[in-house]
Amino acid sequence: xxxxxxxPRYLITVTGKKxxxxxxxxxxxxxxxWYRQDPGLGLxxxxxxxxxxxxxxxxxxxxxxxxxxxxxNFPLILESPSPNxxxxxxxxxxxxxxxxxxxxxGTRLTVL
Amino acid sequence: GxxxxxxxxxxxxxGDSSVINCTYTDSSSTYLYWYKQEPGAGLxxxxxxxxxxxxxQDQRLTVLLNKKDKHLSLRIADTQTGDSAIYFCAERNxxxxxLVFGTGTRLLVSP
Numbered sequence: 001x002x003x004x005x006x007x008p009r010y011l012i013t014v015t016g017k018k019x020x021x022x023x024x025x026x027x028x029x030x031x032x033x034w035y036r037q038d039p040g041l042g043l044x045x046x047x048x049x050x051x052x053x054x055x056x057x058x059x060x061x062x063x064x065x066x067x068x069x070x071x072x073n074f075p076l077i078l079e080s081p082s083p084n085x086x087x088x089x090x091x092x093x094x095x096x097x098x099x100x101x102x103x104x105x106g107t108r109l110t111v112l
Numbered sequence: 113g114x115x116x117x118x119x120x121x122x123x124x125x126x127g128d129s130s131v132i133n134c135t136y137t138d139s140s141s142t143y144l145y146w147y148k149q150e151p152g153a154g155l156x157x158x159x160x161x162x163x164x165x166x167x168x169q170d171q172r173l174t175v176l177l178n179k180k181d182k183h184l185s186l187r188i189a190d191t192q193t194g195d196s197a198i199y200f201c202a203e204r205n206x207x208x209x210x211l212v213f214g215t216g217t218r219l220l221v222s223p
Contacts, residue, residue: 004154033210042116042200042213043155058210090154101211103154 002027004104006091012110013081021076021107023091031094032074033058033101034066036087043090049074081111116203116214123220130188132217134201137182141203144177145211146186149198158186158199188219196221 004025013019025032033048035058045058049068063085065077074093078085088108092101115137124130136144142163147155161168161175161184168175174187184201198218202211 035213040120040215042215043202043211044213045210048210092155100157100160103156105152105154 002102004091004093004102006089006104006107008107009105010108012112014112015082016080019078019081019109021078021089021091021109023074023076023104024072025074025091025093025102026072027093027095027102028071029093029095029102030071031096031099031101032068033092034064034074034076035090035092036060037090037106038087046076046089081109083111085109086111116201116212118199118201118214118217120215121218121220123222124191126191126193126221126223128191130191130195130219130221132186132188132199132201132219134184134186134214135182136184136201136203136212136214138203138205138212139179139182140205141182143204144175144184145202145204146173146175147200147202147213149200149216151197155200191219191221193221193223195219 007022030051034046035043037043044060047066049055091104094101118134145160146158148158149155172189176185198216200213200216202213
């Protein structure tokens with residue numbers, strides 16, 4: 001089944017404790033992206049990747065890192081999480097940046 | 113910069129039509145999308161329209177685009193309780209890789 005998977009689905013952590021949210025797609029898509037969803041703000045793009053080893057900042061990249069060492073994986077790294085990063089995070093992928101984006105099920109992160 | 117706005121909430125009765133509205137500011141938008149988000153799930157693409165079109169119909173869904181007013185709407189005919197969800201409109205320019213999303217409209221369908 002073609003899909004985008006994210007892990008974990010739910011995470012509660014404390015300020016400053018490094019964490020990684022994984023994202024994987026099995027559709028051989030070149031383009032992958034991370035969004036955060038906050039009430040009243042819709043989805044805002046954090047980082048995106050056009051292909052392996054090619055990443056770029058979105059609208060709200062502060063406090064996040066990403067890497068794209070393999071085509072299928074695009075992990076989101078929070079080196080020192082803070083409470084303002086409490087949010088619902090979505091990974092998405094598409095064949096290229098101009099095609100339909102397929103979304104993962106989301107990761108709800110709470111930073112205490 | 114780009115800005116996409118939607119009303120936050122819409123409530124309808126089962127069997128009625130629902131109309132969800134969206135306005136955008138970027139006149140160079142070339143693709144406009146409607147996504148549906150069910151509780152606990154990711155976003156699912158419902159339909160999209162190119163900026164050179166005025167209307168697109170797909171079964172119970174009708175998308176209307178008014179380029180002059182930069183207004184996009186999604187009409188759901190014969191709305192069902194299973195249509196209850198959050199609906200996001202999004203826009204993208206040719207050559208740009210990111211989607212700009214609206215705030216989302218929560219549709220509640222009551223029996």
